[in-house]
Amino acid sequence: MLEEKHIEELKIQLRKAKPWIRFAGIGLIILGIISAISIVGVVWAWGLIWMGINLIFIANRIDDFLYMDAPQSLVEIARKIKNYFLIQSIVTIIWFIFMVVYALFLLHHASTDLNYFPD
Numbered sequence: 001m002l003e004e005k006h007i008e009e010l011k012i013q014l015r016k017a018k019p020w021i022r023f024a025g026i027g028l029i030i031l032g033i034i035s036a037i038s039i040v041g042v043v044w045a046w047g048l049i050w051m052g053i054n055l056i057f058i059a060n061r062i063d064d065f066l067y068m069d070a071p072q073s074l075v076e077i078a079r080k081i082k083n084y085f086l087i088q089s090i091v092t093i094i095w096f097i098f099m100v101v102y103a104l105f106l107l108h109h110a111s112t113d114l115n116y117f118p119d
Contacts, residue, residue, distance in 0.1 A: 014062045024055050025058075028049070028052030029052035029056075031052075040098070043094060043098070054083050058084075
């Protein structure tokens with residue numbers, strides 16, 4: 001069981017982190033919208049937007065825990081943190097795949113265009 005001093009320290013740390021969590025969430029949503037404008041960016045824009053929504057949800061549950069003394073909010077926070085990192089991992093995998101495909105594309109074109117400039 002958590003002691004009262006640990007709960008108070010948890011509340012202090014969550015209170016300090018909450019504005020940054022909310023800021024990161026809004027930033028990810030904006031980046032997702034901007035990415036969705038480009039053709040290639042659509043592939044991972046959904047992940048950025050979804051991660052942003054998760055972070056805003058986390059910030060709201062922190063408010064519930066801090067101001068309404070709702071301990072069940074901690075379970076919801078943990079669930080959304082898990083979702084955040086799951087989505088982050090998927091977006092990272094997609095990003096790596098795109099980078100490998102792009103690198104192979106560049107290598108292929110660099111090797112086929114060696115005689116592009118005649119002597």
